[in-house]
Amino acid sequence: MAIERTLSIIKPDATERNITGKINAMFEDAGLRIVAQRRIRLSREQAEAFYDVHKERSFFGELVDYMISGPVVAQVLEGENAVLAHRTVMGATNPAQADEGTVRKEFALNVQENSVHGSDSVENAAKEISFFFSDAEIVG
Numbered sequence: 001m002a003i004e005r006t007l008s009i010i011k012p013d014a015t016e017r018n019i020t021g022k023i024n025a026m027f028e029d030a031g032l033r034i035v036a037q038r039r040i041r042l043s044r045e046q047a048e049a050f051y052d053v054h055k056e057r058s059f060f061g062e063l064v065d066y067m068i069s070g071p072v073v074a075q076v077l078e079g080e081n082a083v084l085a086h087r088t089v090m091g092a093t094n095p096a097q098a099d100e101g102t103v104r105k106e107f108a109l110n111v112q113e114n115s116v117h118g119s120d121s122v123e124n125a126a127k128e129i130s131f132f133f134s135d136a137e138i139v140g
């Protein structure tokens with residue numbers, strides 16, 4: 001089993017409802033270790049840059065507006081097969097399709113306000129981690 005790192009963002013709908021601790025507990029129960037964490041307010045430029053891959057999608061403008069509507073918690077999670085383990089505990093993007101026991105089934109409001117983001121591959125995880133954190137800020 002490979003020890004990996006992945007980038008997680010707890011989104012504004014979750015920080016607004018003060019459930020970041022409940023979400024972190026689900027990550028930890030899934031075997032993931034929070035090795036970096038920072039609560040921040042994204043600028044419009046940062047949100048646009050982070051979601052650049054979605055810039056042609058119809059929901060891009062709404063997504064950026066939502067991601068800057070309140071604080072987010074950016075995190076690096078570490079563990080065995082962390083990218084897949086994190087995606088499994090997050091559940092499907094659309095909470096209507098998320099499995100029981102997942103963060104999105106439990107907490108997400110809709111497909112946009114879906115409480116959490118997670119990297120979709122090891123390669124993207126490395127890029128997304130370096131978007132938010134320097135090596136010195138990640139303490140495993």
Ligand code: CMP
Nearest residue numbers: 054059063093111112113114116117118
């Ligand atoms: P995330 O995993 O962060 O990746 C892109 C985000 O865009 C996604 O979670 C949702 O917050 C949002 N998103 C994806 N699909 C839609 C959609 N159909 N309508 C609105 N927002 C969406």
